[in-house]
Amino acid sequence: MHTLFKKVIWMLKKKLFRFGAGNWRKPRDPCGGVRQGHVSVSEDFLAIQQLADRGAKPWRLNPVETARKVGIEELGFDVADVFRFESYRLDYDSGLNRAQVKAQHGSCLFLIELYQPVRRGTTGIWAVESVTLLNE
Template sequence: MADCSDVRTGYVGDPGEDFIRIQKFVDRGRNQWRLDPVRTARIVGRIFGLEPTDRYTLYQTYYDPGASVHYADVIVQHNSCRYLVELIQPVRQGPTGVWAVESIQAL
């Protein structure tokens, strides 16, 4: 069994990250990968020990009407371990809103 201790789990969102600036950057046609939760999990997940070559699968997306926020759950197969990467749309909801990794949990 492969060691998966290289993956950081728990709440991993960065409260200092400027998502309004990131949203504006995407609105100008840059970093379009931020519009896809799976691609965002793959690219941002590297910061937390996941690999671009891991297997990423969109499990679900859902809208929380109480919080007025869209969420996405991506399952990642990393070595012999599985993780749930939870993402949120922090600025704008829907197809033009950027995604951000909020937490990573071992399954």
Template sequence: MADCPEVQVGHVEVSGEDYSKIQFMVDRGQNLWRLSPVRTAQIVGSTYFGLSPNDAYTLVERYIDTDSGLPNAVVRVKHGPCTFLVQLYQPEKRGAKGIWVAESITPI
């Protein structure tokens, strides 16, 4: 996106992330921000993909993906003049105790 070239768009993945290890840590009370799709989009997006922690993050929807059966969430991010949708999913546990992982960032 021309106005916000610092933001990585398309499929996103944090290299070397071990979802079972992250879930294990959350189950023991660490990195509890991973239980919120909005906070996960904010922290992971600003740490790895060019978003800012001060951007406006809003949960758009949660749904079950019909192909994978996994819970998904969409978070809208207002980043300067640009708006993005961050797609997240729960790879380990479903529901309130499952971690969220960013899968893609799409400009709108």
């Protein structure tokens, strides 16, 4: 009976406290698994631009809405997360318009960087380039 009790306690520790092989494991990611770093979402930007030119996917013309939609569908953000515009700038080296959007995901604050891959200005679509955690 004593051995069975030890096994039950061990299994509870392993399951509830993530205890295994004599070492405590690192706690779960407080940022909920949001993908970070350079973003590589396979998208056909020319086709998306053509759709936007015909009035489809109007959210692609707004960097905040693009960050929200792509962030939720592809990057691990939640529908309850708050996205807000931070800044625009022209990258003179590449000739691309860039935008920054901040996203609050639980206690984690992220910077989402976007660019216009096809056309600059109000009629150009936006694409997510990178996601960076700003706080820990």
